[in-house]
Amino acid sequence: MLDSFMQPGLILIVAGIAALIVPDSVRKVIMIAGPVFTMAAVIFSDEDKLAVMFGLIFSLISLIAAIYNLNVKDRFELAAEAVYAGSSISVVFADSWIGMLIFWEVMAIASWLIVVSSRTEAASKAGFRYLLVHLLGGNLLLAGIVIKLASGSTMIECLTGNADAAYWLILAGVAVNAAIPPLNAWIADAYPESTMGGTVYMGSFTTKVGVYCLIRIFAGSELLLYFGVFMAVWGACMALIENDLRRLFAYHIISQVGYMVASLAIGTPTGIDGASAHAFNHILYKGTLLMCAGAVISATGKRKISELGGLAKKMPVTAYCFLIASMAIAGFPLLNGFVSKSLIMNAAAESGFHWAEILLMIASVGTLMSVTLKVNYFVFFGKCEKDIEVTHVPLNRKVAMIMGACSCIITGILPNIIYSLTPNQIDGHPFTVDHVTQYVQLFAAAAVAFVMYLEHMKPKDKITLDTDWFYRKPLKICINTLSPACDSIRCFVGNKLGDFFTCANEYLHNPRLMLEKWFRVKPAKPRNCLEDDDVLQKPAGWLIAVNFGVLVLLLVFVFANI
C-alpha cells in the first residue's frame, strides 16, 4: 500500500508546499527544479509505458507552465499549481484504488484553489460550482471503489465487460474529470475565470487524468465511442460560436478529449496508442494555445474575440506561436496533432467504425475553422480598425510559448518520438501520400467554405448555455422556492409543537387540572400554597411523630431486655 504513495508526483507536491514558505528567489528555483526532478523520477521509474508516457508529458508541461508563471508573485496560486500537477502525476502512478482516490481528491481541491486564486467574484462563484461538480465526481468514484474493495479487489484493474454498480459508479466519477457530456459544463464555466497560468495547468491535467483512467479502466467500452465522437463534433460546434477566448479553448478541450475517448473506446492496440499519443500532443498544443491566450488577455485586458483584432504586428511572438499551435490542433501535416490523429483514424478504419472516422474528420474541419481560421483571423492576422493598447509580454512567457510551439514542431516532424513512447509502439505511418493529401484537401475545402461565410464568422457578444444551466437556473429556482416552503413548514410545526408542550407542561405540573377539565371534577378552591400549612407541614409532622414513637418503643424494648 505504501508503494502507492511513494511516487514521482510527491516531488512536485513537496515543492508546492515548500513554495508556500520560502522567499521569492528560492521559490522560483523550486518551481523549475520540481518538474525537472519529477521528470527524472518518471524516466527512471519501473512503471508501465502508459504511466511513464503520461508522467513524462505532465512533468514537461509543468516545467513549461512554471517558466510561464515565473513572474507570478502569488505564492498560494503557485503552491496550488504545483500540488495539482503533483497529485495528477500521483493518480497516474497509483496502483491501488485507494491511492488513486486520495490523489484524485487532492487534485480536485488544488484545482479549485487555482480557479479561485484570480480572486474575482466570478471566479469565486465558478470555483464553487467547479468544486461541487468535482466532489460529486469524487464521491461517485468513492462509492464505486468501496464496492470494489468490498469484493476484495484492491488494485486498479480494467473493468471493461462488467456492468455492475461499481463499473457504472467509477465510470461516472471518471467521466466528470474527462468532461464527458452531460458532465462537461464545469470546464467552460471554471477555466476562463482562472488565472492565466492557472488555465495552462488546468487545461493540461484534469481531463487528461480522466482520459488516462479511462484507458486503464475502460479501454474497449464501445459505449464510450458514441460519447467520444459526439464530444469531438459538438465541442467544435460550440467553439465555432464562442466569443470568450478561453471559453473557446475550453470547448476545444472537450472536442479533443472526444478524439481520445473515441480512440480508447475502440480498444485495439492502435486505438490505445492513438488515445495516449493524442493526449500527449494535445497537452503540448493546448498548453501553447492557452499560454498565448493568457498573454493576449494580460497584454490587452480584453478576453473577447469581438473586442480584439490585428494583434500580429503588436505581439508577433505570441501570434506565430499561436499560429503553429492552432495548426497543430487542427492536424496540419508536419505538426504533432497530425501524428496522433493518423493513429486514431487508422484505429477507426481498421475496426470498421467508418461512421466514426467520417465524423472525426468533420470534427477536424470544425477545429480548423474555429481555432486555426477564426481566432487567427479575428484576433491576430485580420484587418482591424480598432487601435488596441498592448502592454509588454514578459520574457519568461515568451520563452514558455516558444518552448511549447517548438515541441509541437519537433514531435510533428519526428513522430517516432511519440510512437516510441506509446504503450504498444504502433507506427501510424503519418507521412504517406494518401494521409497527407487527405488532410490538405479536407482543410483547403473547409477553408473555402470559411472564406465564403467570412462576414458572418465573427462571434456575437453572447454566452452559450451548456448543461450547467440545469444547476444554475432550474436548480437555483427550485432551491429558492423550496427553501422558504421548508422554512414555513418548519415554523408551523415548531409553533404547534411549542403550543403542545406549553399545554402539556401545565397539566404535568398540576395533574388535577386534567381531572378538572376532562372529568368535570369540581375545581379546587384557589389558595396560596405557601401560607397553607396543610399541604406539606401536616403530613411531615405526622410522619415525624410516628417515627419518634417507633424509636421510643425500640429503646424500651432494647433496655427492657438488657
Added chain:
Amino acid sequence: MQNKKRMYLLLLIVIAVALTAEILFAHPHHHMIWNVIPGADIIIGFLGAWILIFLAKKIISALFQREQDYYDDRGGEHHAG
C-alpha cells in the same frame, strides 16, 4: 473583395496540387469510398464545413445563446420571485 479572390485562388491551387498528388502517388491502405475516389476528401471537407456552420450558427446559436447577463444574480432573484 480582392483579398477574398486571392484567398480562393490560393486555396484552389492547393486543392489542385493535392488532388494531382493523390491521383499520381497515393496507395490507400483502406478501401472505403472516400479512401479510393480521388478528391472525396474535398467534398467531405466542404460539406462538413457547411454542416458545422449551419449547426453552430443557425441551430445552436438560435437555441442556446443568451445575453451576457443571463446568469447574473438579479435575473436569478427575479425568477425566484
